Structure formats: structure tokens, C-alpha cells
Amino acid sequence: MEKVLELLADGGFHSGEALGSVAGISRAAIWKKLKMLEALGLQIDSVKGRGYRLHPGVELLNNKRILDALDPSVREAVVVHTCLKTASTNDLVREIPVASPSIKGVCLAEYQTSGRGRRGRAWDNPFGSTISMSLRWFYSAGMASLEGLSLAVGLGVLKALERCGAGNLKLKWPNDVLWSSPDGFQKLSGILLELHGDPTGDCEVIIGIGVNIALSQKQINNINQPAVDMQRVCGTTVSRNRVASELINGLCRTLDIFSQRGFGHFQEQWEQYDAFAGQNVVLDASGNMVSGIASGVNGHGGLLLKTSEGMKIFNGGEVSLKAVTLGKSK
Numbered sequence: 534m535e536k537v538l539e540l541l542a543d544g545g546f547h548s549g550e551a552l553g554s555v556a557g558i559s560r561a562a563i564w565k566k567l568k569m570l571e572a573l574g575l576q577i578d579s580v581k582g583r584g585y586r587l588h589p590g591v592e593l594l595n596n597k598r599i600l601d602a603l604d605p606s607v608r609e610a611v612v613v614h615t616c617l618k619t620a621s622t623n624d625l626v627r628e629i630p631v632a633s634p635s636i637k638g639v640c641l642a643e644y645q646t647s648g649r650g651r652r653g654r655a656w657d658n659p660f661g662s663t664i665s666m667s668l669r670w671f672y673s674a675g676m677a678s679l680e681g682l683s684l685a686v687g688l689g690v691l692k693a694l695e696r697c698g699a700g701n702l703k704l705k706w707p708n709d710v711l712w713s714s715p716d717g718f719q720k721l722s723g724i725l726l727e728l729h730g731d732p733t734g735d736c737e738v739i740i741g742i743g744v745n746i747a748l749s750q751k752q753i754n755n756i757n758q759p760a761v762d763m764q765r766v767c768g769t770t771v772s773r774n775r776v777a778s779e780l781i782n783g784l785c786r787t788l789d790i791f792s793q794r795g796f797g798h799f800q801e802q803w804e805q806y807d808a809f810a811g812q813n814v815v816l817d818a819s820g821n822m823v824s825g826i827a828s829g830v831n832g833h834g835g836l837l838l839k840t841s842e843g844m845k846i847f848n849g850g851e852v853s854l855k856a857v858t859l860g861k862s863k
Contacts, residue, residue: 574659681796
């Protein structure tokens with residue numbers, strides 16, 4: 534199917550016979566495989582007498598295009614792997630061989646069967662319509678010094694999406710990227726960090742990022758929260774490969790700065806994008822509901838919440854944040 538998709542990637546129509554010849558299978562088998570891809574979310578047009586093509590606006594990942602668009606210093610410091618399908622890029626990225634701990638491994642997939650989000654949620658990524666990416670980073674100063682990393686990563690993702698044309702973006706603590714629309718906040722990107730290793734020594738950081746790029750209205754409706762994609766945010770077609778390159782560039786810069794200066798370097802800018810600054814919110818910390826006014830973050834990335842009992846600090850973990858308006862959460 535990789536060869537078939539490479540042929541379809543030009544956007545033109547191709548007959549079932551031509552696709553079958555490339556894949557070495559029958560026209561009937563091609564039809565079945567294309568139907569399977571459609572079931573995964575890939576938009577394919579079929580026109581009698583002309584054949585099949587990728588729906589206009591669908592762009593498949595291209596490893597060379599991603600690498601060519603990287604900053605030269607970043608290109609030398611990463612190994613980038615793209616694939617059609619995997620269980621989870623957060624798992625697959627750990628299998629990418631790197632020459633030394635200073636090299637970051639990056640994995641992107643057209644489709645994940647078991648993509649993970651925060652708090653055990655599944656991350657839905659229709660085939661060819663999102664960015665599903667993971668980066669592996671080796672860090673020698675211990676997990677204890679990684680406080681605030683998820684917030685710094687969220688800021689790095691937001692700035693990368695801005696460079697691709699997105700505007701009116703905000704950050705939801707600790708690391709969701711939201712679009713501020715006339716209808717309220719809609720989720721554009723989600724981030725998941727997984728840490729392994731020594732609290733005071735060598736450790737491994739896996740950063741998983743999902744970005745909605747070009748979803749159908751049906752796909753948007755199937756998401757269990759208000760959501761949006763880059764195409765709607767920008768009002769035009771957005772290149773998935775460009776977004777991937779900007780994310781890699783931005784993440785590598787963010788991690789290099791974080792390793793030297795910590796979250797304190799990013800704190801002021803993060804607060805400039807804080808979606809709920811000064812608003813009444815309710816915080817769900819593992820079932821413990823706490824109400825207060827969102828008052829920014831401290832130098833370690835902890836949420837500052839002004840409550841009836843005074844200012845309280847909440848750190849990462851199983852915590853979600855919801856704004857409260859007219860007595861209702863949203």
C-alpha cells in the first residue's frame with residue numbers, strides 16, 4: 534500500500550488497474566484496500582472512468598520534505614522516521630536507533646491504532662488528517678529538574694503553529710493548545726509527556742504531540758470535546774509536512790533552552806498565552822474539586838489558584854482545568 538499511496542500522492546486520478554500493477558495485486562484487491570484506508574479516515578475520491586485520487590487538500594507525510602525544511606543545526610541533531618501505521622508513536626520512537634544520546638529521535642505516523650492522550654484518553658487521528666508525532670530526548674540532569682517542561686513544550690508547539698499561519702491561539706494548563714473562536718475555545722493540539730529514568734541522573738523523555746490538520750466535519754463531530762483543525766484556523770490549506778518541520782525545529786530549540794535555563798525562561802511568555810488568566814475556574818485534581826481564580830503559574834510550572842483559603846499551587850499529574858461561567862463549567 535505504501536507504493537499505491539506514493540502514486541496517489543500526486544493528487545491525480547489513477548485507475549484501479551494502474552494501482553494494482555504497482556502493488557502487484559488485482560483491481561478487486563486494490564478496491565478492498567482503498568476501502569480499508571477510507572475506514573481509517575483517509576479521504577479518497579472515486580470517479581467512474583477516471584479512477585481514484587486523494588481528496589484535494591490531503592497531503593501524505595514525506596520524510597525528505599520534512600528533513601529539507603529543518604534548520605541545518607536541527608537536521609544534524611535528529612533522526613526522523615515516518616511510517617504509515619503504528620500502535621503508538623510514543624512507543625515506536627523508542628525503537629529508532631540514534632548514534633549518541635545527544636541525537637533526538639522523531640517518529641511520525643499517518644495513523645495510530647492506540648494513540649494516547651492525557652489522563653488515559655485515546656487520541657483519535659484519522660489517516661492522513663493530523664500530525665501524530667513523538668520525540669525522544671535524553672536528559673542527564675534527572676527527572677526532578679524537569680518541572681515545567683510540559684508547559685514549555687506546549688508553548689513551543691503553539692509558536693510552531695503560529696509560524697504556519699495560525700492565530701488567536703491560547704494555552705490551557707498544563708499543555709493543550711486551543712483556538713479562541715467566537716464560539717469559545719476549541720482544541721487544536723494535545724501533548725503527552727512520558728518520563729523514564731533516575732530522579733537525579735540520566736532519564737528519557739518521550740514527547741507525544743497530536744495536531745489536527747484537515748478534518749472533515751464528521752470527524753470534528755466525532756471528537757468528544759470542542760475541536761478545530763489548522764485548515765479552519767488558517768482559512769486555507771496547510772501543509773502537514775511544513776507543520777511537522779516547524780514542530781521539530783521548535784521542539785529542539787525549546788529543549789535546548791530548557792536544559793540550560795529551565796522553565797523560568799518561558800514563564801512570562803507562557804502567561805501571555807494563558808487561556809484562563811484571571812477567570813473563575815474549577816480544578817479537578819484526581820476527583821478533588823477546587824474552585825478559584827486562575828492566577829498564572831510559578832517558576833516551576835505549577836498552577837497558581839487564588840481560592841477562598843488563599844493562594845494555592847497545583848502541579849502536573851492527573852489534573853484538568855475548566856473555566857466556570859454563570860455557574861456552569863465548560
